[in-house]
Amino acid sequence: MQKLRICVIDLVAKAPTKRFWGRVMNANYASIMPQIVSLWCEQEGHDVTYICYTGAEFETLLEEIPEKLDVAFIGAFSQAGQLSYALSNFLRSRGAVTVLGGPHARCYPQDAQKYFDYVLGFTDKSIIRDVLQDCSQHRPLGIRLSAEQQPSDLPGVQERWKFVSKALEKAPLIKIVGMMGSVGCPYTCSFCIDAEIPYQQLSFDVMKEDLRFLRTKFKRPRVGWHDPNFGVRFDDYMDAIEEAIPPDSIDFIAESSLALLSEPHLKRLKKNGFKAILPGIESWYDMGNKSKTGGKQGLEKVRQVSEHINMVLRYIPYLQANFVFGLELDEGPEPFELTKRFIDMTPGAFPAYSLLTSFGQAAPLNIGYQRENRVVPFPFHFMNNNHVMNVKPTHYTLPEFFRNLVDVTSHSFSWPIIAKRFKAVKGPIPKWMNVLRAVSSEGFGRIKYHTGLLHMLETNSEVRRYWEGESQEIPSFYTDWIERDLGPLWQWLPEGALYHDPNAHLREESEQLLDIQA
Numbered sequence: 225m226q227k228l229r230i231c232v233i234d235l236v237a238k239a240p241t242k243r244f245w246g247r248v249m250n251a252n253y254a255s256i257m258p259q260i261v262s263l264w265c266e267q268e269g270h271d272v273t274y275i276c277y278t279g280a281e282f283e284t285l286l287e288e289i290p291e292k293l294d295v296a297f298i299g300a301f302s303q304a305g306q307l308s309y310a311l312s313n314f315l316r317s318r319g320a321v322t323v324l325g326g327p328h329a330r331c332y333p334q335d336a337q338k339y340f341d342y343v344l345g346f347t348d349k350s351i352i353r354d355v356l357q358d359c360s361q362h363r364p365l366g367i368r369l370s371a372e373q374q375p376s377d378l379p380g381v382q383e384r385w386k387f388v389s390k391a392l393e394k395a396p397l398i399k400i401v402g403m404m405g406s407v408g409c410p411y412t413c414s415f416c417i418d419a420e421i422p423y424q425q426l427s428f429d430v431m432k433e434d435l436r437f438l439r440t441k442f443k444r445p446r447v448g449w450h451d452p453n454f455g456v457r458f459d460d461y462m463d464a465i466e467e468a469i470p471p472d473s474i475d476f477i478a479e480s481s482l483a484l485l486s487e488p489h490l491k492r493l494k495k496n497g498f499k500a501i502l503p504g505i506e507s508w509y510d511m512g513n514k515s516k517t518g519g520k521q522g523l524e525k526v527r528q529v530s531e532h533i534n535m536v537l538r539y540i541p542y543l544q545a546n547f548v549f550g551l552e553l554d555e556g557p558e559p560f561e562l563t564k565r566f567i568d569m570t571p572g573a574f575p576a577y578s579l580l581t582s583f584g585q586a587a588p589l590n591i592g593y594q595r596e597n598r599v600v601p602f603p604f605h606f607m608n609n610n611h612v613m614n615v616k617p618t619h620y621t622l623p624e625f626f627r628n629l630v631d632v633t634s635h636s637f638s639w640p641i642i643a644k645r646f647k648a649v650k651g652p653i654p655k656w657m658n659v660l661r662a663v664s665s666e667g668f669g670r671i672k673y674h675t676g677l678l679h680m681l682e683t684n685s686e687v688r689r690y691w692e693g694e695s696q697e698i699p700s701f702y703t704d705w706i707e708r709d710l711g712p713l714w715q716w717l718p719e720g721a722l723y724h725d726p727n728a729h730l731r732e733e734s735e736q737l738l739d740i741q742a
């Protein structure tokens with residue numbers, strides 16, 4: 225095989241940022257798969273440049289990319305969809321073959337095919353090898369490749385350290401290494417991209433080797449587990465950690481369900497250095513299996529979850545509680561009022577609010593929304609669970625929904641609540657981390673943005689009609705925003721790339737069904 229010049233680009237950010245939180249933390253959100261793809265390409269004998277784009281002021285993405293390339297792999301979440309399309313068009317103009325992977329490729333493969341030569345679903349080493357062996361232009365429509373399932377074996381930190389360290393160079397203060405012990409999830413939350421992905425445990429031997437290796441690189445390493453739900457095989461995980469390293473010698477961060485966070489488990493997590501946990505509460509009317517509340521709903525569930533999380537905080541100093549607003553069972557002000565009660569009863573928890581967002585074909589719920597014609601085709605640039613809610617709500621008018629959202633967010637990040645959260649949390653880093661997040665884009669920034677959006681929905685007919693799905697014309701408010709963010713890459717955004725078919729998955733399924741019947 226010819227030796228290829230390859231660039232692998234991990235689009236952690238969708239645009240340059242001046243926000244302090246983003247400048248400090250974005251490099252720590254580097255995805256694992258772009259690093260693994262970089263390693264696999266090197267193992268195939270090719271020259272590889274790896275770039276983790278964090279949006280920091282010192283980064284000039286176009287200048288980091290080598291001028292002469294044969295292949296460019298781009299990993300992107302949907303919020304970087306327009307950036308990835310413009311970048312692909314630019315690189316194609318230089319003669320490169322372009323490949324899209326990551327969540328956006330899995331969620332919107334039909335749209336991505338218009339702008340990339342290859343669009344990858346589940347990706348293993350054989351898929352990468354197939355791309356490199358073919359390495360040809362597929363235009364005007366790219367080809368889609370996918371393995372039958374997620375890989376059962378992945379390279380660890382030690383193997384991909386060359387690329388891990390490259391990303392961490394852009395983390396100025398806090399450096400967190402991403403690790404993964406499993407793929408898929410045992411829960412079936414119908415709005416989640418992992419809802420139908422079978423749970424698979426990765427190698428404990430690789431995990432142990434990686435933990436030992438990290439202690440040779442840092443005095444006290446920090447590890448963020450990328451598992452969709454950490455610790456499903458809890459005792460096996462803890463046995464591996466305890467065998468590999470001394471107790472409390474690495475700071476761990478993990479996303480887990482409350483169902484796994486019993487007090488005996490919490491004692492063991494504390495012993496082994498777990499400093500932050502991110503459980504999903506999601507809804508006061510659903511997901512009882514995940515939150516270990518069974519059939520309890522409403523205020524009864526609030527009380528039980530609050531008690532549980534206050535217990536968690538006695539062992540784990542930092543906790544982010546995740547919520548989704550706009551789910552089908554939500555109606556009236558009650559979901560928001562219950563969340564305010566939770567905030568009052570659980571002062572140490574940092575709340576993270578997401579809006580119901582239908583990411584193409586990612587989750588089981590989405591096909592239903594498409595059948596009901598409820599999905600609004602917002603530009604991908606704003607699909608980050610916060611800037612837009614692209615599913616028209618069943619039980620709310622838009623102003624009503626956002627009025628409630630502004631109310632709960634304003635309460636959650638008011639100065640009295642920030643002060644209570646500061647007092648309730650132990651340790652200087654968790655205390656000030658909560659304050660920093662509250663006064664930055666995740667707290668004050670969200671209040672400002674949603675207040676402005678509410679005002680537009682009430683006074684700007686162009687924006688209101690677009691949100692209601694009555695107009696397909698993207699308001700200038702949004703196109704101007706994208707143009708500012710893309711900067712010099714705006715001119716490379718392909719014609720029509722601001723628009724997509726929100727029902728592409730439904731249409732594809734219908735066509736496949738007709739083919740079968742024929």
